[in-house]
Amino acid sequence: MKKTIKVFDLCGEYCIDENDVKNLSQVLIDEIRNGYKVELDFSEVDTVLTAFLNSVIGDLFEEFDYNIIKQHFTFTEDTSKAIKEKFYRSLENAKNFYESPKEKQEEIKERVRKIFIKEIDVNEPIQHSSG
Amino acid sequence: MNPSNIPRAEVYDLRNIDQPPSYKYFLDTNILKFVFARSFIREKTYQIEYYPQFFRTLTKNKIFKFTFIYNLLELMAVLDRVEEELLQIKIIKSYRQNNLEQYLLSRQAIFEDVQKSLNLLTTTINIDTITDYFNIDYSIDLYDFVYHRLAQSGETAIVTDDYEFIFIPDVKVFTANQNAIQTASRFRRLNSLS
Numbered sequence: 001m002k003k004t005i006k007v008f009d010l011c012g013e014y015c016i017d018e019n020d021v022k023n024l025s026q027v028l029i030d031e032i033r034n035g036y037k038v039e040l041d042f043s044e045v046d047t048v049l050t051a052f053l054n055s056v057i058g059d060l061f062e063e064f065d066y067n068i069i070k071q072h073f074t075f076t077e078d079t080s081k082a083i084k085e086k087f088y089r090s091l092e093n094a095k096n097f098y099e100s101p102k103e104k105q106e107e108i109k110e111r112v113r114k115i116f117i118k119e120i121d122v123n124e125p126i127q128h129s130s131g
Numbered sequence: 132m133n134p135s136n137i138p139r140a141e142v143y144d145l146r147n148i149d150q151p152p153s154y155k156y157f158l159d160t161n162i163l164k165f166v167f168a169r170s171f172i173r174e175k176t177y178q179i180e181y182y183p184q185f186f187r188t189l190t191k192n193k194i195f196k197f198t199f200i201y202n203l204l205e206l207m208a209v210l211d212r213v214e215e216e217l218l219q220i221k222i223i224k225s226y227r228q229n230n231l232e233q234y235l236l237s238r239q240a241i242f243e244d245v246q247k248s249l250n251l252l253t254t255t256i257n258i259d260t261i262t263d264y265f266n267i268d269y270s271i272d273l274y275d276f277v278y279h280r281l282a283q284s285g286e287t288a289i290v291t292d293d294y295e296f297i298f299i300p301d302v303k304v305f306t307a308n309q310n311a312i313q314t315a316s317r318f319r320r321l322n323s324l325s
Contacts (some may be wrong), residue, residue, distance in 0.1 A: 001195075014191060017183040047137075051183070058171030058172065061171065115213055
């Protein structure tokens with residue numbers, strides 16, 4: 001059974017932020033759980049950031065393994081090559097990470113976290129002198 | 132109190148802004164990072180929550196937003212480090228060979244995302260800028276000072292997670308950094324759009 005999910009209906013014209021990630025991820029997860037194969041329709045969508053797809057793929061990997069994800073997704077015919085490439089690239093990157101041993105995953109996660117969180121450390125409260 | 136420790140910017144809490152004013156928004160590298168380079172390993176931080184959201188709001192409202200080539204290069208450096216970790220490029224040589232193409236394509240995809248979503252500007256630092264830089268009474272690096280000069284024109288706002296920007300006089304700073312917001316509020320530099 002196949003179900004077509006129109007991304008525009010869930011995320012609008014711009015696939016950028018985490019609220020939209022959550023909206024889309026939850027629907028995709030539910031459809032796969034319900035036994036559907038999902039056809040993604042990106043018509044009317046103007047912008048799909050790579051980071052957005054990374055986040056969606058991250059959510060999917062929390063629930064399913066690589067083979068299930070790969071087997072369950074197709075795209076409508078009018079989907080651009082660029083979007084498909086982004087999706088599959090993100091999937092392969094995630095596979096590389098999630099198929100590493102758990103210990104290795106934690107190690108990589110921590111290193112990536114430090115790259116992102118470095119700015120936060122800089123922003124720790126500065127003690128101002130008074131008077 | 133040292134003047135450099137007193138907030139002098141007009142600070143705005145961007146977390147719940149639906150209708151941003153029509154300034155030209157300069158996006159600092161730290162914002163580019165949270166919008167464009169976040170990987171599938173996602174931290175539940177306010178940066179990941181609010182900066183892409185604000186970016187989307189600016190995009191939706193077709194408001195001019197830009198960054199400098201210098202910031203894009205900084206972003207690429209961050210991305211390189213993330214990809215190196217994810218693809219373990221440094222760790223195993225065979226991985227590097229097998230994943231080099233994937234790595235370069237990921238880099239290219241982000242580059243294209245930025246190019247499509249933002250105006251990219253070049254900037255030059257001339258001797259007058261450097262002279263002025265040595266006469267300021269607050270702490271900031273030279274590149275950030277260039278943005279400061281730009282922002283003082285009045286029509287430009289800076290979107291940043293960097294706490295230090297609130298100490299720059301006469302600039303508009305849009306941030307979700309709680310420390311910056313609280314400090315600005317304490318010194319009555321926190322502005323409201325209503």
